[in-house]
Amino acid sequence: MATKTVTPTAGPKIKTELPGPNARHILEADAKYISPSYTRSYPLVARRGRGVMIEDVDGNEFLDFSAGIAVVSTGHCHPDVVSAIQKQAAELIHMSGTDFYYQSMTELAERLSKIAPMPGPHKFYYGNSGTEAIEAAIKLARYHTRRQNIIAFYGAFHGRTMGSLALTSSKTQQRRRFAPLMPGVTHVPYPNVYRRPAGTDATQYAMGCARFIEETLFHTTLPAEEVAAIFVEPIQGEGGYVVSPPEFLRELRRICDQNGILLVADEIQSGAGRTGKWWAIEHAGVQPDIVCIAKGIASGMPLGITIARAEIMDWVPGSHASTFGGNPVCIAAALATISVLERDCLKNAEMMGGYMMERMAPWVKTHPLVGDVRGLGLMIAVEVSKDKEQKTIAGGERDRIVELAFQRGVLFLGAGESAIRLSPPLIVTKEQADVALDILEEAISAVEREPAAGPPRPGKPMGT
Numbered sequence: 001m002a003t004k005t006v007t008p009t010a011g012p013k014i015k016t017e018l019p020g021p022n023a024r025h026i027l028e029a030d031a032k033y034i035s036p037s038y039t040r041s042y043p044l045v046a047r048r049g050r051g052v053m054i055e056d057v058d059g060n061e062f063l064d065f066s067a068g069i070a071v072v073s074t075g076h077c078h079p080d081v082v083s084a085i086q087k088q089a090a091e092l093i094h095m096s097g098t099d100f101y102y103q104s105m106t107e108l109a110e111r112l113s114k115i116a117p118m119p120g121p122h123k124f125y126y127g128n129s130g131t132e133a134i135e136a137a138i139k140l141a142r143y144h145t146r147r148q149n150i151i152a153f154y155g156a157f158h159g160r161t162m163g164s165l166a167l168t169s170s171k172t173q174q175r176r177r178f179a180p181l182m183p184g185v186t187h188v189p190y191p192n193v194y195r196r197p198a199g200t201d202a203t204q205y206a207m208g209c210a211r212f213i214e215e216t217l218f219h220t221t222l223p224a225e226e227v228a229a230i231f232v233e234p235i236q237g238e239g240g241y242v243v244s245p246p247e248f249l250r251e252l253r254r255i256c257d258q259n260g261i262l263l264v265a266d267e268i269q270s271g272a273g274r275t276g277k278w279w280a281i282e283h284a285g286v287q288p289d290i291v292c293i294a295k296g297i298a299s300g301m302p303l304g305i306t307i308a309r310a311e312i313m314d315w316v317p318g319s320h321a322s323t324f325g326g327n328p329v330c331i332a333a334a335l336a337t338i339s340v341l342e343r344d345c346l347k348n349a350e351m352m353g354g355y356m357m358e359r360m361a362p363w364v365k366t367h368p369l370v371g372d373v374r375g376l377g378l379m380i381a382v383e384v385s386k387d388k389e390q391k392t393i394a395g396g397e398r399d400r401i402v403e404l405a406f407q408r409g410v411l412f413l414g415a416g417e418s419a420i421r422l423s424p425p426l427i428v429t430k431e432q433a434d435v436a437l438d439i440l441e442e443a444i445s446a447v448e449r450e451p452a453a454g455p456p457r458p459g460k461p462m463g464t
């Protein structure tokens with residue numbers, strides 16, 4: 001076993017002040033050497049991970065309800081995943097699937113073909129990250145349809161490379177001073193039901209967001225026959241864990257079908273079992289044409305995959321490739337991950353997600369700072385807002401709650417301007433969920449006693 005076991009108890013153990021002395025040394029070096037563009041929320045310096053626990057360099061133990069930004073779906077260093085990685089690393093680390101062949105590329109494709117959210121036959125493109133899965137989908141959609149334009153949504157996060165960044169629209173800092181971005185992208189409203197205009201019906205509002213494309217865009221600025229694809233996160237991730245109503249996704253499917261447009265589901269954060277089904281879009285009964293996956297599919301090894309209906313992936317040799325994409329070690333991790341997810345996680349994500357939502361739902365009534373609790377499976381958000389009527393964003397309070405939870409030993413990340421995301425590994429137990437929720441509630445209460453001074457502001461950027 002490569003990794004020493006972190007004490008398998010439900011609760012955190014904080015033994016030093018935070019950051020501790022060893023952590024402080026590393027933070028100093030980090031400030032000297034590492035890109036300041038990263039969005040660190042608090043000074044957690046990780047040394048070891050096991051299951052839902054993370055141990056820092058000073059021996060403090062934390063409950064990780066961020067899962068390394070929704071990546072370690074099977075928990076940190078799951079023994080099946082570690083052993084698959086070790087075995088593969090001793091056999092073949094790299095050969096480049098771009099120019100050569102190896103069996104595991106097709107083996108993983110066969111496994112994913114059985115669980116893809118649309119019927120096969122499928123074809124698979126392998127990259128190394130979420131943004132690469134999106135880049136491939138952008139290029140493929142343009143190539144296949146011979147159309148240039150793409151529709152994406154406000155609040156979306158699809159990645160930070162120049163193509164995917166053109167679709168990303170959740171925070172201006174992600175785009176500031178990087179223009180010109182890829183042209184041909186039009187953003188439209190996403191149905192954030194919590195922030196819908198007062199007095200409107202949630203379903204009608206969501207349908208209105210979809211129909212805006214058809215009734216306004218297609219009649220004014222964007223000819224439908226020039227649109228290659230609509231890119232959508234079934235649940236917006238970095239933008240705030242915003243769950244779109246199923247009617248919205250169904251309406252997008254209809255609009256795509258009627259206009260020869262491809263529907264691309266970005267399941268990079270919401271997929272790989274996080275919502276209790278393999279893919280979040282399955283909750284709406286909608287089948288996309290292309291699906292992008294990454295994050296949780298390989299338990300922390302870098303792998304991004306673009307899956308398309310086979311007739312769509314019609315590009316010819318040389319059109320697109322990546323030296324490292326589909327690395328054998330990452331694929332071995334993905335194969336082991338899929339088995340663990342099937343065996344231990346899908347059901348647990350549904351059950352634990354339901355349990356946590358049930359425990360948290362009353363907070364909207366009992367906590368002045370909790371405006372909304374929403375989610376599917378283990379993709380849950382608490383929206384922190386200053387007053388229930390105006391739903392004023394409370395970014396300062398949100399940041400403080402996340403910081404206090406860290407000081408008490410639970411790792412959360414923010415999402416959007418004012419939400420806290422809960423995305424634990426999918427193996428989380430009821431005992432661990434109870435401890436994390438107790439600590440979160442305690443942190444919320446502490447901030448309610450001392451709200452942030454000054455005008456409302458968006459929270460610090462946290463995570464992706």
Ligand SMILES: Cc1ncc(COP(=O)(O)O)c(C=O)c1O
Nearest residue numbers: 129130131158159237268269464
């Ligand atoms: C929905 C979604 N799409 C795309 C990305 C980009 O993935 P990566 O950071 O691996 O490039 C992310 C990552 O945070 C994401 O949550």
